[in-house]
Amino acid sequence: MATEILMPALSPTMEEGTLAKWLVKEGDTISSGDILAEIETDKATMEFEAVDEGVMGKILVPEGTEGVAVNTAIAIMVEEGEEVPAAGAAPAPAAEAPAPAAAAAPSEAAAPVATPVEQSPDWPEGTEMKSTTVREALRDAMAEEMRGDEHVFLMGEEVAEYQGAYKISQGLLDEFGAKRVIDTPITEHGFAGIATGAAFGGLRPIVEFMTFNFAMQAIDHIINSAAKTLYMSGGQMGAPMVFRGPNGAAARVGAQHSQDYAAWYMQIPGLKVAMPYSAADAKGLLKTAIRDNNPVIFLENEILYGRSFDVPVMDDFTIPFGKAKIERAGDDVTIVSFGIGMTYALEAAEKLAEDGINAEVINLRTLRPMDMPTVLESVRKTNRLVTVEEGWPQGSVGGYIASTVMQEAFDYLDAPIITCTGKDVPMPYAANLEKHALVTTAEVIEAVKKVTYR
Amino acid sequence: MPPKKAAKKPNVSAEELLHHYREMLLIRRFEEKAGQLYGMGLIGGFCHLYIGQEAVVVGLEAAAEEGDKRVTSYRDHGHMLACGMDPKGIMAELTGREGGFSKGKGGSMHMFSKEKHFYGGHGIVAAQVPIGAGLAFADKYLENGRVTFTYFGDGAANQGQVYEAYNMAELWDLPVVFVIENNQYAMGTSTKRSTKSPSYWERGAAYGIPGEEVDGMNVLSVKEAGERAVAHCRAGKGPYILEIKTYRYRGHSMSDPAKYRTREEVQKMRDERDPIEQVRDMLLTGKHATEDDLKAIDKEIKGIVNEAAEFSKESPEPALEELWTDIYAEEA
Numbered sequence: 001m002a003t004e005i006l007m008p009a010l011s012p013t014m015e016e017g018t019l020a021k022w023l024v025k026e027g028d029t030i031s032s033g034d035i036l037a038e039i040e041t042d043k044a045t046m047e048f049e050a051v052d053e054g055v056m057g058k059i060l061v062p063e064g065t066e067g068v069a070v071n072t073a074i075a076i077m078v079e080e081g082e083e084v085p086a087a088g089a090a091p092a093p094a095a096e097a098p099a100p101a102a103a104a105a106p107s108e109a110a111a112p113v114a115t116p117v118e119q120s121p122d123w124p125e126g127t128e129m130k131s132t133t134v135r136e137a138l139r140d141a142m143a144e145e146m147r148g149d150e151h152v153f154l155m156g157e158e159v160a161e162y163q164g165a166y167k168i169s170q171g172l173l174d175e176f177g178a179k180r181v182i183d184t185p186i187t188e189h190g191f192a193g194i195a196t197g198a199a200f201g202g203l204r205p206i207v208e209f210m211t212f213n214f215a216m217q218a219i220d221h222i223i224n225s226a227a228k229t230l231y232m233s234g235g236q237m238g239a240p241m242v243f244r245g246p247n248g249a250a251a252r253v254g255a256q257h258s259q260d261y262a263a264w265y266m267q268i269p270g271l272k273v274a275m276p277y278s279a280a281d282a283k284g285l286l287k288t289a290i291r292d293n294n295p296v297i298f299l300e301n302e303i304l305y306g307r308s309f310d311v312p313v314m315d316d317f318t319i320p321f322g323k324a325k326i327e328r329a330g331d332d333v334t335i336v337s338f339g340i341g342m343t344y345a346l347e348a349a350e351k352l353a354e355d356g357i358n359a360e361v362i363n364l365r366t367l368r369p370m371d372m373p374t375v376l377e378s379v380r381k382t383n384r385l386v387t388v389e390e391g392w393p394q395g396s397v398g399g400y401i402a403s404t405v406m407q408e409a410f411d412y413l414d415a416p417i418i419t420c421t422g423k424d425v426p427m428p429y430a431a432n433l434e435k436h437a438l439v440t441t442a443e444v445i446e447a448v449k450k451v452t453y454r
Numbered sequence: 455m456p457p458k459k460a461a462k463k464p465n466v467s468a469e470e471l472l473h474h475y476r477e478m479l480l481i482r483r484f485e486e487k488a489g490q491l492y493g494m495g496l497i498g499g500f501c502h503l504y505i506g507q508e509a510v511v512v513g514l515e516a517a518a519e520e521g522d523k524r525v526t527s528y529r530d531h532g533h534m535l536a537c538g539m540d541p542k543g544i545m546a547e548l549t550g551r552e553g554g555f556s557k558g559k560g561g562s563m564h565m566f567s568k569e570k571h572f573y574g575g576h577g578i579v580a581a582q583v584p585i586g587a588g589l590a591f592a593d594k595y596l597e598n599g600r601v602t603f604t605y606f607g608d609g610a611a612n613q614g615q616v617y618e619a620y621n622m623a624e625l626w627d628l629p630v631v632f633v634i635e636n637n638q639y640a641m642g643t644s645t646k647r648s649t650k651s652p653s654y655w656e657r658g659a660a661y662g663i664p665g666e667e668v669d670g671m672n673v674l675s676v677k678e679a680g681e682r683a684v685a686h687c688r689a690g691k692g693p694y695i696l697e698i699k700t701y702r703y704r705g706h707s708m709s710d711p712a713k714y715r716t717r718e719e720v721q722k723m724r725d726e727r728d729p730i731e732q733v734r735d736m737l738l739t740g741k742h743a744t745e746d747d748l749k750a751i752d753k754e755i756k757g758i759v760n761e762a763a764e765f766s767k768e769s770p771e772p773a774l775e776e777l778w779t780d781i782y783a784e785e786a
Contacts, residue, residue: 009494045711046705046711185622190622194591197590220578225578233560234554234556234557269781270781293784294782294783
C-alpha cells in the first residue's frame, strides 16, 4: 500500500523546515535506515532516514523548498511493483497526525494546601516532663525509630566511631552496630545518591550531613533524585528518607559554613521540610520524619544543640507535620518564626510585653507543609504580622508568608507586613559583624513597634 | 573501536540465539518507530534512541536472574524492553499518555517499573551511578542475594560521583555491576577529546574493583562477560566493571545532526559489526533457522511495535487532576 512520507519534526521546537536535498530519486528501492533527504531545521541540517522499506514512488516537495510545515506530505512510498497513485488521489497517510490538544481547561483541583490543624496540645495534660537537650532529643528520636524498624539506618561522616561530629549519634553504634550506623568517606554527592538508591530499594535511610552547607554537594540527588522520582514514576516509587544536620550560622565559622537553607528546600515539591526549635520539637518531628514515606529535609541548628527544654516522657511522642505551635498567645501582633529564629521572636515578645505590647508568637516547626491556617487565624485576630528568620531577604520564608497573607487576609491587615531576616551579605567572620549580619532581637522589637504604630 | 578477536565458536543453542535475535530486533524496530512518531510530533522533548547498542542490554539481561535490579540514564528504552516491560506502556509514556508507565508524567527519560525492578530512567548524567550502588546497598542490607546492573555512558564516566560510588561500593562490597556503555560519543564529544585514559574500566583499579572490556556488538560476548560479573557480585566479592564497547547509529537525541563523525564511520559499523546481523548470520549459517523463520519473527515484532504505536496514539492524555497526584506518598 502506498504511504505518504511526512515532513518530520527534528527538534523539540521545529514547526517548519527547508527540504534542502533529496538523496533518493523516484523509482529507487529503499531500505529501512537509508537516508532519504537532508532537512534544514531551525538549528541544524539533519539527515532524514527511511523507516519502512519500499520504492520511492513520487517526490511531492522538490528539493530547495523552504518553509515546509511539519507533517506535510513530501513523498509517496509504494511497495515493489505497486503503481504510484494518480496525483490527487490521496494515499493513506503513514499515520494520523495528532490532533492539537484542546486548550486545557483550568483544573478544579487546587495545589495541595495544609489542612487546618486544631491547636491541640502536643502531649496530654499532666504528662511527666524531663529536661533534655536538643542533642539528646535527636539521638533519642533516632534510637527509638531504629528500635522500631530495622529498615531504618543512619549514614554520614563521623556518625559511628567518632559518635557524631556534633555528638548527635552518641551511643548509636554501640546499640545498633556497624551495619546500621555507617561512617562514610567525605563524599556527600556520592552518599546522598547511595542513600537515595537504598530508599528506592526498600530501606529508610537517615543521612546526616555534618552541616547543610556540605549538602550543596549533594543537592542534585536531594532534589532531582529523591524529591522528584515519585512524580516521575507515576507514583510507583519514592524515597522514604531523612536528610538531617545542622543548618544556618553557628559561630564564627565564616561565609561557607553559615548558610540557612530553609527557603531553598521549602520551594521544592516532593520534599517535606522540618526546622525544630525546642528539644520537644526536635524529638517529635524527627520521629515523624523517619516514619514519613517522603524525603524530609530536617534542619537543625548547632547553637540550639546544647540548649535544654522540657520533653514529655512518653512511649511514643510524635509531632505531626504541618502543625504550627502557638508558643505565646497575644492580641496585638503576630510574630511568626521557626528554628533558631524563635529565640529572637520569644525574646522580643518578652521585652515588648514590658512595653505593654502583647505579641502572639507562632513556631511554624515545618515549612513544608506550612501551617498557614494557624498564621492566618492569628493575623485575623491581631491584624499585624512580623516574620523572623536568619536567612537572606530575597526569596525568604518570610517573603512567602507575607505574600500568602496579603492574598488571603489583605482586609485584615492594619499595617504592612515586616519580614525580619539576616542581612543580604555572605557571613563575615569578625564577631561584631557576624552578630550584625544575623537578625537581631532589637530589629524584631523595632519591626513590631512599626507595625503597631508605637 | 579496536578490532576485536573473532568471538570463539559459540556453543549456543538455536533457542538462545533466536531469543537474542528477537529481543534485539524488538528494540531496533521499537526505536525506529519512536523516531518516526517523534518526526510526526507525537513524541516531544528529548528522545534518545538506542539503535546500535541493542546487544548490551540483551546480553546482560540474559545473565540476570529474577529479582535483579537495573538502573540507567535517559537513553533507556532498550533497557526497559529488555527487562520485559510492556512496549505499549513504554510507547505511551513517550507520547505522554495516560497508559504510559508513568501515566505520562515522566516521558522518554523518566520511566520506572517496580514490578520489573527497573529503577529509571534518570536525566542527570551519572546520577544513576550512586543510585545503582544504593540499590545494591539495600540488597546487601536485606541479604537477598540480588545484583544491580548500573548502566552509564562514556560521557558519565567522567563525572566525579561515579568515583565516589566506586569507592563506597568497593569499601562496602556492594553487589553492583557498573556497566559502562562506551558508544564513543558523549553527545558530540568523542572519547578521544574528553579523556587521555586509554580505557574506562581500568579506572576501577584505583579503588580495587576488577573489570574488563567487552565487545558490545556481540551479544554472546556481552552475556559471557555479564555472567562473570554477576558471579563475582553474587559471591559477595563486591562490584565489577564492564566497559562495553558499543556504537550508537543515531544522533545523541532526535535533534542531533551528528556532524562530529562521518557518515562512512556509521555505515562501516552498520555493515561490519551490526549486532543483529551477527546473530542473523549465526542463525542462518548454523542452520538454526531459515530465512522464512526469521521473516516470521520480523513480522511478529513489527506487529508488536505497531500495536504499541497504536496504543500510544489511542491512549488518552492524562486527566488534568493527574497534575496534582504522586507529589507525596500516602502515609503508611
